[in-house]
Amino acid sequence: MKTKKDVWTVKYRPHTLNGVIGNEQSVTTICQLVQSNNLPHLVFHGPVNSGKASVAFALAYELYGEGYERNFTYFNASDFFDQGKQYLVRDKRFIRIIGTDDPKKIRKTVISIFKEIINEYAGMGSLDADFKIIFIDNAESLNSDAQHALRRIMEKYTTTCRFILSTTQPSRLIPPLRSRGLQLFFTYVSDAKLIEYVNSIAVQEGLTISDDALDAIAYHSKGNLAKALLTMQIASMSSGNNEISQQLIYGAVLGEIPEDITRLFESALTGDIMAARKIIDKLLIEDGLSGSEILEQLHGIVVTSNEKDTDIAKYVNNIAEADLRMLDASNDRIQLEAMVANF
């Protein structure tokens, strides 16, 4: 059920492979495969927001047309394995398999449920197409058990189902899985392409956007289309009329940085441990971030900050050390406080 007004990254998600911006090589390859109607398993590599999922959806649309959801399923491995049973009960698709909506009552293990779901879906032939497609996003979250389970499934059900594995960290996939699929690489788009595309969206939305604003978007998003669209949309929402200036873009960019993280950075710089602790507690408890998520955002702020280069190197070193310690530590809060205290 789609409506007109939505986040632009969703609204302008390409419906055809021709509509995909950038990544020409990979897209051309896929086009050829679709035309020959002989699709192998695919493995998509590339950074966040480089268009892996969009290409997969466009591919499904080209193959199956309007009702593509019948033969194409989206499966997020990150949700499945990070949240486990909590996620299973949330997703209505799985109710039939687990038969309950209380995570505590699920007797099976997450991995056995995963196998069951994939087996059932992949094993059932399509009603109106040669094969179905199962798109596994964030495949790096599949643990090694799950990956080994997939090996056999992918071979056994080749006639009925094709797999597309999409990942930001190809090295996390076991070699047998990687070798089973055709590997395709995705990158961010060039600035020229990005500006052209963003401008076309602005026209469709009835906005006038100045050239320096476009440059600012390109500079800020560094080829990440989703980020560019998000920035422009935030700017458009804070703009009274339908004009977008460079100033608005800067405002939007600033607005994207979470305020709490900025304050955490400041209190780490001044060495105000009590203030830092308050912010850490809020981020961990109320916002529910994990320690490494906080560090990830803090890292983003630190590297783009106006501190001296030598200082930035030192800070990044501290963050990296804290992140490393969190791998085997038991309390994120203590690690974060220790990092702030030794920043």
Add this chain to the structure above:
Amino acid sequence: MTISIEWAEKYRPRSLSEVVGNKKAVMDLQAWAEEWLHGVPEKRAVILQGQAGIGKTSAAHALANDYGWEIIELNASDQRTASVIERVAGSASKMRTLSGTDSKRLIILDEADNIHGTSDRGGARAIGDIIKKTNQPIVLIANDLYGLTSTLRTLCLEIKFHGVQSRSMVPALKNICHNEGIMCGVGVIENVAENAGGDMRSAVNDLQAVSTGRNEINIEDIATSQRDTKGSIFKVLEQIFKGTDAQKALNATYGLDENPEDLVHWIDENLPGQYGGGGAGKVNVKVDGIDVDVSNGFEYLSHADRYLGRVKKRQNYRMWRYAGVLMTCGAVVAKTHVHGGFIKYQPPSFWRRLGQLRARRTMRDNVASKIGEHCHESMRYARADLTSMYGRMLKDEKYAVDTLINLNLNLDELAYMTGSPKVTKKLQGVYDQAQSIINEKVSDDIEFFAAPKTDRSNKIKSKNDSQVSLDSIQNIIETTAPADVSNEKDDAKSSVAKKRESRKPQKTLFDF
């Protein structure tokens, strides 16, 4: 002294008046017993609650002794299943005593907070049933009130016993020494009483321990036989933050009833307040604006925490040893000078607050899941990068209704996303509007499902001819495939096509 008997047993009070300390509790108990002399009181049972060794059991026994009641006792050494309790206490509670009509039986259930597990199945409920029906007084004794079920607690009168103050112990201990013919040096009794930490029984035991084989005790004798009492966490924290002796601090933690997992939170909570605070006449050394003591302390804590994590991950409790030393001794040696100033040690707040906000976190994760589903992103990405955007859109009048339809949020989630504490009229309006649109769409969808084929083929026809759609390929194959091309794949394909004709489109696992 010919027979060696434990003094704690030998000098157990025979009468309520001999019970040391806890005057108020003893009076309450007596008042309750008086009620029994004139019929059945409102609360048929009492719970005596308090830490170990402060006279709860003694008070109960003394009570029975004072009133000349028989005693029926069930403690943790007996099996306490429902049937046993029913048989022993239940029958006793309903029968009269042999000695006469006025006399009662006192039923004492010692260690009542430990009735659980498979060996005591149904015990707690049986007690509840007996209390409701009993015509004999019942005393429950428990260390931890919360180990009892709430139904039991409502049935009983709660009497709280506190730790015995050392100055009330002193006369009783002196009395014992006098009876045993032991001479005490100055301050010996006081020291024994102080070390007991409110535990009368352990004070008596300590006294017996130091006096075995002696007729005279001096202060030097007890200095070595200091009991590892259950130390209070606040005393231990003081050892850690104010002391300079790492060994001493470590020993103090051994007497503590907290494992390293919990202790680390106490130290973590109080470390910056203590070491960042004013130095007694000395200035705190600062590097980069932060006290070195604080940063050194946290460095040790962080390492200690890593070992705790390893314990958790590998279930290897050997690592606790290093965690314990790192957190206590580390915090002791981290300071460059002793920090003065009284600071009230705070209990760790983090976990309590985490519990309070659990509902809110679930809500947030639910919303993030819905956003992730809509945008085809992981919940984690949606939570970090998209929730703020959608929150903004939901606050924006132009976007609100459409966004709400897309995400299919409920009212509470809408309120959460817009940051308003409760559902306002405006939000309700937006929600109703969205619902009415959704309902319209649903009826459309049903029609769509009723005639999917025609709908679908129309759409395909209207599509650009140059686009290769799967159906057109199949049509070509079906119409043009000559008989000689009879490989398996085509067979499979045509059988699929036949199946398609014969079967109605059915809902599969992933269609909903």
